[in-house]
Amino acid sequence: MYDVKLLIVDDEISLLTMLQTILTKEGFHAIDLATTGEEALEKCQVNQYDLILLDVSMPGLSGFEISPQIRQLTEAPIFFVTARSSDLDTLTGFALGADDYITKPFNPLEVVARIKARLRRVQQPATKLIQFHELLIDPISGEVRLHGEVIHLSAQLYQLLLFFAQHPNQLFTKAQIYEKVWGESYLGEDNTVMVHIRKLRQKLEQDASHPEMIVTVRGLGYKFVPEGVK
Template sequence: METANILIVDDELGILKLLDITLRKENFINIETSSTGKGTLQLVKDNDYDVILLDIMLPDISGFELCTEIRKYTNTPIIFVSARSTDFDKLTGLGIGGDDYITKPFNPLEVVARIKVILRRQKMYEAAQQQQSIKYDFGYFAFNPESATLKVDHQIVECTAKELELLHFFCKNPNRIYTTSQLYEFVWGNDVYGEEKTVTIHISKLRKKLGDDTRKPKIIVNLRGIGYKFIPPKEGLLCE
């Protein structure tokens, strides 16, 4: 049995039942559902979840607005599940703190696969944190994987779990070039098909949080037609 706590948010009863039944068949037993934004926010305040499936068109509040509110309380991975399928909607969802985006109609087993990937990556990330206490100190910003904290100019900067995973990957692999598809494979998982623009959005968000110039970046550099490279602002980047 899977012990992960999953929250499904959708105003369509049929979708809630379909996902609940499918997840239980896949041995997920700790499942809660909500059909309103207000109810969802209260659940998030009162409980700890490992994954949140979030619809956009809710009766009382937009899923985008709700995601922004949820991010004030938790960095729990959020997977948008919505009939809105434009690139603008996907970029908006990822840009405000979503970790993945699935469009309706969907194969419920794909949703399960995406959840399993996120949970597996979380376990791997937590295991890696427990095995090491390395801090990455780059002068004006420092990252501690063990405590999952990023400090820029000595101020803590809030990041989503996926942003921290991406930053951790870059910190472990400085001055190396990776294509967008490689970054998606290493950070999001290679057994699920996703949008490569997901990587682009997360890199853009990281740049802003690191204070990197988004027009002429010097830390996470884009080599046109090749890929991305993390250039540490200061050499001698590891300290105990």
């Protein structure tokens, strides 16, 4: 049994019922359901969730429209679940703070596996304080400070930074980063890692277009360089 609280948002009642049934069988018993964006926002205002499955296309406010408002209320991982599978839609989802992007139709057991993998990473943080010059990461509280100022990161950006900080000066390919941080097999043509690294640079680098902390090794991958922390 998982001691977590989930929110599933979708205007398809049959899909909500199916996911709730499967998740309950897998040990998730605290599950809230919402059929509109407005209802999801109301629930997020009065409840603390550990993970949110959010449909994109709904009557009224769409998932893309409400995700920034949800992100202001919680740092819980947000998984978009949608039939919109174009590269633009995927990039839009991640740009809006999504931690995963699942396209319909999907295998419900794969969704459960992704939820379990994400919750394992969130619930089993490292415990040792990590510091490189003016960058401070507290794995217990999940707080990140740069020059003494708190840096607000989504759950996925935090996990990416924590992975880099735990492996300084080590080169990783996109596939290695995806499999370590996202906990899934890398399937090739996927911009997930690139998008998240760009967003992380925008949060941390003095000049994101000329990064010194999270650097690109052309043709090979990325690495975290502590000397680049100013």
